[in-house]
Amino acid sequence: MTDIWSPLTLGTMHLPHRFAMAPMTRSRAMADGTPGDLAAEYYAQRAGLGLLITEGTQPSDDGQGYTLTPGIYTDAHVIGWRRVADAVHAKGAHLFIQLMHVGRISHPENTPHHRQALAPSAIAAGQAMFTMGGMKPMPEPREMTQADIDDTIADFAFAARRAVEAGADGVEIHGANGYLLHQFLAPSANRRTDVWGGSIENRARFTVAVAQAVAQAIGPERTGIRLSPGAPQGGIDEGADAGELYRHLVGELDRLGLAYLHLVQRDDEALLRDIRQIWSSALIVNRAGGPRERIGQDVAAGLADIEAFGAMVLANPDFIERIRSDAALNLPDRATFFGGGAAGYTDYPRLDAARTAQAD
Ligand SMILES: Cc1cc2nc3c(=O)[nH]c(=O)nc-3n(C[C@H](O)[C@H](O)[C@H](O)COP(=O)(O)O)c2cc1C
Numbered sequence: 001m002t003d004i005w006s007p008l009t010l011g012t013m014h015l016p017h018r019f020a021m022a023p024m025t026r027s028r029a030m031a032d033g034t035p036g037d038l039a040a041e042y043y044a045q046r047a048g049l050g051l052l053i054t055e056g057t058q059p060s061d062d063g064q065g066y067t068l069t070p071g072i073y074t075d076a077h078v079i080g081w082r083r084v085a086d087a088v089h090a091k092g093a094h095l096f097i098q099l100m101h102v103g104r105i106s107h108p109e110n111t112p113h114h115r116q117a118l119a120p121s122a123i124a125a126g127q128a129m130f131t132m133g134g135m136k137p138m139p140e141p142r143e144m145t146q147a148d149i150d151d152t153i154a155d156f157a158f159a160a161r162r163a164v165e166a167g168a169d170g171v172e173i174h175g176a177n178g179y180l181l182h183q184f185l186a187p188s189a190n191r192r193t194d195v196w197g198g199s200i201e202n203r204a205r206f207t208v209a210v211a212q213a214v215a216q217a218i219g220p221e222r223t224g225i226r227l228s229p230g231a232p233q234g235g236i237d238e239g240a241d242a243g244e245l246y247r248h249l250v251g252e253l254d255r256l257g258l259a260y261l262h263l264v265q266r267d268d269e270a271l272l273r274d275i276r277q278i279w280s281s282a283l284i285v286n287r288a289g290g291p292r293e294r295i296g297q298d299v300a301a302g303l304a305d306i307e308a309f310g311a312m313v314l315a316n317p318d319f320i321e322r323i324r325s326d327a328a329l330n331l332p333d334r335a336t337f338f339g340g341g342a343a344g345y346t347d348y349p350r351l352d353a354a355r356t357a358q359a360d
Pocket residue numbers: 022023024025026054055056098100174176177226264286287288289290308309310311312337338
């Protein structure tokens with residue numbers, strides 16, 4: 001039985017335990033997509049996690065969907081992320097930048113070029129999104145041409161190189177939660193009749209091509225990927241053959257020798273067990289909203305090598321110390337999840353500060 005507190009070597013990283021920080025968009029970057037002034041402090045505060053996976057970060061202008069998310073493709077982005085990576089490394093932790101291309105989950109008001117969003121097919125998500133002008137329906141995207149597909153794959157590889165240039169230990173490709181890669185996987189968003197749509201092999205092709213390009217650009221040992229089988233976000237319906245799709249996709253990705261696969265685990269336990277068998281390197285599992293009592297169970301059961309946590313880490317910079325000492329956790333404040341400054345970002349109290357305040 002493996003304990004969540006036991007160390008692990010992952011690619012080139014030596015991790016002190018098996019906790020990771022899950023990627024979380026915070027919408028606090030500067031207008032040009034450079035990580036904001038407080039980002040280095042925010043991530044460094046959470047260095048106890050060992051492996052920090054950053055907020056979704058666009059690989060190109062096209063990849064942005066939400067307001068004030070960071071990018072990793074310009075010189076300014078690289079300088080900004082270097083400050084974050086240096087601060088995290090100084091505290092002995094590792095940083096993977098999550099590369100997020102949103103596809104149709106976007107609004108032209110939120111992107112630098114204000115163009116129509118790109119997606120596998122011209123099918124709107126049927127949802128609204130926050131813009132500087134309030135909540136607005138996400139318009140119908142433009143169906144990607146073969147040239148768009150080639151360019152987007154190249155953008156992922158370019159952004160991965162820039163992430164490494166900024167000092168990141170690697171990148172996590174966002175293939176989950178209804179964004180571009182997930183849109184290619186799902187028949188509800190992908191009605192293409194070329195090699196990128198239709199059969200399971202065709203729908204999986206874009207995700208595999210992106211992973212291959214990124215792994216070639218920066219090395220498979222610096223490349224992770226996140227998937228979320230069964231996730232309905234962004235108007236996604238994977239259809240009846242979803243289990244078969246993921247078994248095929250994970251098998252194809254496994255051949256690339258990536259550092260890790262990060263699964264957002266919902267309710268299909270049989271699929272998780274199968275993926276565990278198919279996938280030969282490290283598996284990170286994130287159970288959405290999992291209660292505190294569950295911490296360590298997936299590692300102990302041999303189902304995961306690492307467990308990732310989101311909201312609890314957002315609200316507790318000293319999450320690891322609190323779990324280790326069985327202390328109470330701060331509750332996350334949803335009102336400050338996205339946008340704003342230090343409030344709800346870098347000002348969640350640490351246990352030692354709370355104790356000192358009590359003693360005063
Ligand atoms: C504020 C917030 C922002 C999020 N942004 C992202 C993101 O950028 N990329 C991603 O893959 N998941 C994102 N997620 C999902 C989390 O990574 C995680 O899967 C989810 O919160 C469930 O885990 P938890 O219950 O431990 O928070 C976000 C979650 C939250 C709460």
